[in-house]
Amino acid sequence: DAGITQSPRYKITETGRQVTLMCHQTWSHSYMFWYRQDLGHGLRLIYYSAAADITDKGEVPDGYVVSRSKTENFPLTLESATRSQTSVYFCASGQGANEQYFGPGTRLTVT
Amino acid sequence: GENVEQHPSTLSVQEGDSAVIKCTYSDSASNYFPWYKQELGKRPQLIIDIRSNVGEKKDQRIAVTLNKTAKHFSLHITETQPEDSAVYFCAASINYGQNFVFGPGTRLSVLP
Numbered sequence: 001d002a003g004i005t006q007s008p009r010y011k012i013t014e015t016g017r018q019v020t021l022m023c024h025q026t027w028s029h030s031y032m033f034w035y036r037q038d039l040g041h042g043l044r045l046i047y048y049s050a051a052a053d054i055t056d057k058g059e060v061p062d063g064y065v066v067s068r069s070k071t072e073n074f075p076l077t078l079e080s081a082t083r084s085q086t087s088v089y090f091c092a093s094g095q096g097a098n099e100q101y102f103g104p105g106t107r108l109t110v111t
Numbered sequence: 112g113e114n115v116e117q118h119p120s121t122l123s124v125q126e127g128d129s130a131v132i133k134c135t136y137s138d139s140a141s142n143y144f145p146w147y148k149q150e151l152g153k154r155p156q157l158i159i160d161i162r163s164n165v166g167e168k169k170d171q172r173i174a175v176t177l178n179k180t181a182k183h184f185s186l187h188i189t190e191t192q193p194e195d196s197a198v199y200f201c202a203a204s205i206n207y208g209q210n211f212v213f214g215p216g217t218r219l220s221v222l223p
Contacts, residue, residue: 035213042200042213042214042215042216043155043200043202043211044213045210045211045212048210056210058210059112059210090154090155098143098145099157100147100155100211102156103154104153104154105154
C-alpha cells in the first residue's frame with residue numbers, strides 16, 4: 001500500500017481557485033486512475049491513463065484536467081474549483097487495466 | 112453508457128450468518144466484474160473479481176456469481192465475522208478494466 005501516495009491528504013480551498021492533487025506510485029504501473037467518491041454515488045471515474053502521455057476521460061471529467069508526463073505521477077487539477085467538487089478523491093494504479101490499487105485519498109473541501 | 116445498480120444499500124446480519132449483495136449492469140459488452148471492500152476512513156481494496164467467461168468464483172468465505180443473460184452478479188459472504196463490516200462496492204467494465212463503473216455501495220454491518 002505504501003507504493004501509491006496522494007498529497008495533500010486534506011485540502012480546503014475557495015471557489016474559483018486552482019488546486020492540484022498529486023498522485024505518485026513507485027510500482028511503475030502502466031495504468032493510473034482518478035476517482036471521486038460522494039455519498040450515494042460510490043466511486044466515479046474522472047480520468048484514467050494507460051501510459052505516460054496517454055490519458056482518457058472517464059464518467060465525470062468536466063472541470064478537471066490531468067497530465068502524465070512521467071509514469072509514476074498522475075496529477076489532477078481543478079482549474080476553477082466549485083462547491084460541487086467537494087469530495088474525497090482517490091487515485092489508483094495497476095499494471096493491467098483490471099488492477100486497481102488505491103491510494104489513501106484526498107479530502108477536498110471547496111468553500 | 113454503463114449503469115450499475117446495487118442492492119441492498121444497507122445490510123445487517125448476525126455474526127455467523129451469510130450475506131448476499133446483488134448488482135445489475137446495463138451494458139452487455141461489460142466483461143469484468145470486481146468487488147471492493149472499503150472500511151471506514153480507508154481506501155477501497157479488491158476482494159474478488161470475475162470475468163465474463165466464468166460463472167462462479169470462490170475464495171475462502173467469499174464467492175461471486177455471474178449471470179450474463181440476466182446481467183447481474185452477486186457477492187456471497189459466508190460465516191460472517193465482525194471484521195467483514197464495511198462498505199462493499201461492485202463494478203463493471205468493458206475491456207477488462209478500462210473505464211470502471213461502480214455501484215453506489217452496500218453498507219454491511221455484522222452484529223456480534
